[in-house]
Amino acid sequence: MExxxxxxxxxxxxxxxxxxxxxxxxxxxxxxxxxxxxAFYPENSEKLPLVFFAHGYKGYKDWGAWDLMxxxxxxxxxxxxxxxxxxNGTTVENPKSFDDLEAFGNNNFTKELSDYNAVISHFIxxxxxxxxxxxxxxxxxxxxxxxxQAYEDERVKALINLAGVSHFGYRFPSGDRLxxxxxxxxxxxxxxxxxxxxxxxxxxxxxYKTYEERFxxxxxxxxxxxxxxxxxxxxxxxxxxxxxxxxHEWNKTSELFVLEGANHVFGAKExxxxxxxxxxxxxxxxxxxxxxxxxx
Numbered sequence: 001m002e003x004x005x006x007x008x009x010x011x012x013x014x015x016x017x018x019x020x021x022x023x024x025x026x027x028x029x030x031x032x033x034x035x036x037x038x039a040f041y042p043e044n045s046e047k048l049p050l051v052f053f054a055h056g057y058k059g060y061k062d063w064g065a066w067d068l069m070x071x072x073x074x075x076x077x078x079x080x081x082x083x084x085x086x087x088n089g090t091t092v093e094n095p096k097s098f099d100d101l102e103a104f105g106n107n108n109f110t111k112e113l114s115d116y117n118a119v120i121s122h123f124i125x126x127x128x129x130x131x132x133x134x135x136x137x138x139x140x141x142x143x144x145x146x147x148x149q150a151y152e153d154e155r156v157k158a159l160i161n162l163a164g165v166s167h168f169g170y171r172f173p174s175g176d177r178l179x180x181x182x183x184x185x186x187x188x189x190x191x192x193x194x195x196x197x198x199x200x201x202x203x204x205x206x207x208y209k210t211y212e213e214r215f216x217x218x219x220x221x222x223x224x225x226x227x228x229x230x231x232x233x234x235x236x237x238x239x240x241x242x243x244x245x246x247x248h249e250w251n252k253t254s255e256l257f258v259l260e261g262a263n264h265v266f267g268a269k270e271x272x273x274x275x276x277x278x279x280x281x282x283x284x285x286x287x288x289x290x291x292x293x294x295x296x
Contacts, residue, residue, distance in 0.1 A: 017075045018043045024095060029086060029118040032111045033103070036061070036095050037083035037119055040074035041128065049133035049296045050123060053082040054116065054149075056140025056163075058191055058198065060084050062096045064268035068277045069285050076289045079129060083119045085112050089198065098196055105186065105199035108207035109145065109168065109215050116149045124155060133157060133296050137288065138164055140239060140264065144217050147247075150228075151220035158227040158295045160288055163236055163264050166243035168215050172205055181205065193270060221250040227295035228254040231284050233262025257287045 022039045029035065038061060041048055051073060055061055061082040074080040084090050089104030090097060098104060116136075124131045135158040138146025143164015150159040165171070173181060181187045181202055188197040208215060221228075228251050232244030241258065248256040259266070259280050267278030277285060 019071060019074060021071075024092075025122075026092060027083065027115075027119050027122050029115055031114045031118075032086040034092055035084045035086040035115060035119075036090075036092055037081050037122070038062075038067075038070070039079060039081050039123065040070045041079040042075055042077065044077070044128070046128075047130040048077065048079040048128055049135065049292070050126075050129050050131075051078045051080045051292065051296075052116075052120060052123075052134075052136045053080065054112075054136065054138040054142035054146055055082070055084070055088070056138075056142045058089075058098075058189075059139065059142070060088055060090050060095065064265060064270045065272040065274075065277055065281055066268075068272070068275075069281060072277065072282075072285050073289060073292070076293070078292065079123070079126070081119065081123055083115070085115050087111050098191065098194060098198065101196065101199055105201045106203065108204045109148075110207050110211060112142075112145050113149060113152075116145065117153070120153065120155060131155070135160065135292055135296050137162055141165055141168075144168055147217050147224065148215065148220045150226055151224050156226065158229075158292065159224065160229045160231065160291065161244075161247060162231050162284065162288075163233065163239050163266070164230070164243070164247070165239055166217055166221075166246045168208060168217065169212070172208065178205070218246075218250055221247050221254075224251055225253075227291070229257065229288065229291040230254055231257045231259070231287060233259045233264065233266060233280065235261050236264045238264040255291065257284070259283060 024036045061084050070080045087103045087107035091099045136146045137160040139162045143161040150156045230244050262280040266281035
C-alpha cells in the first residue's frame with residue numbers, strides 16, 4: 001500500500017482499504033489495574049505513525065462513532081489506538097458497560113496519567129510502529145489529560161484536543177457542597193443515558209489538590225512546544241467554546257478549528273447505528289488527518 005498519495009485519496013477511499021483491527025488487548029498497569037485497548041491499522045509493510053485516543057468523563061473506547069473515526073484515521077496511514085482508562089467504570093470482562101462503579105468512584109487524574117503512560121509504552125515498540133512519530137488525541141476531560149501528557153512525555157510529538165477542557169479545578173464543587181462531599185466521603189452524578197448514580201469519592205479532590213501544580217492545563221499549554229490542534233463546536237453543552245479560545249490563546253503556535261453548531265460529541269450518540277460518521281465528526285476527523293499528515 002502506498003502512503004504518499006495524500007489526504008484526499010484516503011478521505012474518499014478509506015473504506016476500501018483492508019484494515020487490521022485488534023480489539024480488547026489487555027494492558028497491564030501495576031499502578032492501577034488492567035484495562036483494554038483497540039488498535040486499528042492498514043495492511044502495510046512500512047512502519048506506521050502511532051496515534052492514541054483518550055475518552056472523556058463517563059466515556060469509554062467503544063462509545064458511539066469512535067470506531068468509525070478510528071477506521072478513517074487509520075486508513076490514512078496510522079496505527080490508531082483507543083483505550084479505556086482503568087478506572088472509568090467499565091471492566092475487562094465488559095468494556096461497554098459501567099459495571100464497576102467502585103472503580104469509577106476511585107478514579108483520579110494521577111491514575112489516568114499512569115494509564116496513558118502504560119498504553120503508550122505497550123504499543124510504541126511494536127514491529128510496525130515508528131516510535132519517533134507519536135500523537136495523542138483527547139476528548140473532553142481526556143483532552144485536558146492529553147495536554148498534560150503531551151507536555152510531560154517526550155515520546156509524544158503532536159497533540160489534538162477534541163472539545164477538551166481548559167481547567168480541572170473549575171469542575172469541582174465549592175462552599176457547602178465541597179464541605180458536604182468531604183463529610184460524606186462521596187457524592188453522586190447521574191449518568192443521563194443509563195440513569196446510574198455514579199460515585200465520586202473525596203479522594204478524587206484530594207488527589208487534585210495534592211498535585212494541583214502538575215494538573216494545571218494552562219501551564220502545560222503555555223509551555224508545550226509541540227504541534228497542537230484544538231477542535232471545538234460552538235453548540236457544545238458540556239465544554240463551552242471559550243475554553244478552546246483560552247487554550248489557543250495560551251499556546252501561541254496552536255491551530256484552532258471551530259465547527260459552527262457542533263455539539264460536544266460532534267453529532268454522535270450511543271449507540272451509533274449508522275455506517276457513516278455524523279457530519280460534524282467527519283469534518284473534525286478530516287481536519288485531524290490533515291494536521292497529522294502535516295505535523296507527524
